[in-house]
Amino acid sequence: MMRQYELVERVKRYNPSTDEALLNRAYVYAMMAHGNQKRASGDLFFGHPLEVAAILTDLKLDDATIAAAVLHDTVEDTQATLEEITKSFGPQIGALVDGLTKIKRLDLVSRRAAQGENFRKLLLAVADDVRVLLVKLADRLHNMRTLQFMPPDKRHRIAEETLDIYAPLAGRMGIQEIREELEDLSFHTLDPEAYEAISRHLNEVTAKSEKLVEEIEQTLTAKLKAQGINAEVSGRQKRPYSIWRKMERKSVSFEQLSDIFGFRVIVDTVDECYRALGVVHTSWPMIPGRYKDYISTPKQNDYRSLHTTVIGPSRQRVELQIRTVAMEEVAEYGIAAHALYKEGVNDNSRLAVESRAYQWLRRTIDLLAEGDNPEEFLEHTKLELFHDQVFCFTPKARLIALPRGATPIDFAYAVHTDVGNTAVGCKINGRMSPLLTELQNGDEVEIVRAEGQTPPAAWESLVVTGKARASIRRATRAAVRQQYTGLGTQILERAFERANRAYSHEKLKGALPRLARGSTEDVLAAVGRGEMFSGDVVRAVYPDYKEDRRAGLADQSAAIERPGGSSETVTDGIPIRGLNDDLPVHFAPNGGAVPGDRIVGILTPGEGVTIYPIQSASLADFDNEPDRWIDVRWDLEAEPQRYPARIKLQSINEPGSLAQITQVIADHEGNIDNVTMKRRTQDFTDVTIDLGVWDLKHLNAIIAELRAKRTVSRVDRVTG
Structure with a gap:
């Protein structure tokens, strides 16, 4: 001790x-x-x-x-x-x-x-x-x-x-x-x-290469001295884990690695760093793509050095790091090398350190205030911990350091969260490029923005920086909450209308204590998600209100019409357009729904509204849950789009029968999403097709022509 x-x-x-x-x-x-x-x-x-x-x-x-x-x-x-x-x-x-x-x-x-x-x-x-x-x-x-x-x-x-x-x-x-x-x-x-195997190999290589290392040290020292550069040159064997990681990354064996040793050249000034580099490159051929200048563009941890790889004596690949004595101290001791952690520092040195070496840690700590849960925070931070860096620039020459493999989306969020959230395109080195382009060192990136844009949820799986993932996830959650809030508003407006009671946000705000919610937005989102029923909100605002369940269901008219029952024209239901609507809308999983169908919406907690054709047998599952039934109607004023439908056929089992079926759908400009086939008997095959159609008329035209085909014995629409 x-x-x-x-x-x-x-x-x-x-x-x-x-x-x-x-x-x-x-x-x-x-x-x-x-x-x-x-x-x-x-x-x-x-x-x-x-x-x-x-x-x-x-x-x-x-x-x-x-x-x-x-x-x-x-x-x-x-x-x-x-x-x-x-x-x-x-x-x-x-x-x-x-x-x-x-x-x-x-x-x-x-x-x-x-x-x-x-x-x-x-x-x-x-x-x-x-x-x-x-x-x-x-x-x-x-x-x-x-x-x-x-x-x-x-x-x-x-x-x-x-x-x-x-x-x-x-x-x-x-x-x-x-x-x-x-x-x-x-x-x-x-x-x-693996550790023992690599260590054993390293010891063998060291014993064989001892003279070669000395030769490179002496040769390089002499060449630099001849140019008036006093330098300390030292060879250094790579560590076992570094070797293992390189073998894993490049999928090569130990014997295939040619750069087991690295050499450091320590000089006095920055000018001598570049002069030494010139001596090295004029003495031995360099390997293209292996030169990096971390002096003009330091790493975020303040690391500064010139890196290059050349074919040195005995045709040996030689990795070189050229730096000054001060740079060497920072390279070895990092943030601990700064005067801030020595005795007698002043405020200026503190500011200098925090502006560079402490920058990443500060930014990471800032993410803590942005609401990620612990698992997400750990995931995001580890993403940035493990990646090498690329350095890109804004059009105003601001340097942005990113993990290798980063895209313009990552770049946009590194500039500012609002820039990332409103990004719709980018220019890389002055040319329009996809947002998923992998950025390279030195790229100049300009982000094209559109106000009101929301980042697609799919971006979360495509970016590589923790900040981008966290920001996309928050924006997606906010957008989903906004959707549910909008849906909840429409549901409550119609619920209060059916109850012949006045609705306003002020009245709803007064009922918050009875609803155990902190804000009107919380109530609206809960109603939209199906976590709170509209009737409960009406009773919270008007305690004397007594809901007549049967009358309420009758008021919803066609929205809850059962097969074989009477119907009335739906005039005031929530408008439904399709999958591109601003409401969280889904279509029935077994058959979908298309314009022309009488439809009903079923509210599913946490998922939104699922649209069923009124003739769907699946609606029987919700008979005892009247609070989940939503009055809906088609809104076809938006851009035309295809809607999901499913048909089931029995076709004769002969060559070309499937081709005839798909040709009919293609001729009618239907879009096939999925096909499943099951041999019914030796002569017949059951074919189920999920397709996209414009409306009920379009679907019926396809079904009619299929029924006319000799190879098709039966066609039915599936409505769940």
């Missing part, structure tokens, strides 16, 4: 003016608080917070963070209180320990929904101070290093969660060393055989 003086010495290496007294007090306080507590390994528990603090000294963090790391388990696991911590060590350390304690109290190894909620709380806890996240990542890293002492089932869950959330989160914060170690430790636990 680390001694008191060893911790102080580790901090003094990078911060000679460290507050030794503070660190000593934190050490002694935590040691006394934890006492003889033991970990699963049998070691003293106090060794764990010390190791967490040691990891953070590698990131060269400030005294407050180191002290908070030493104290981070005291409030949760000992008799210590937050008030004591704050009084003894100050409000800054108290706030850090408080944030870590809130995270500690969460069972992060849990079911998906609970995991999503816990992840939300994790990000909320770091919203005010990202140092909470840095301590949490160090805590997770040490727990992963000692994972072998946990039960097997718990080991697997912790490793899976680490690979899903913590490793990519470390990557998003730019802390590559911690990210890579978390990935390898998780990989070793989740698939030990």
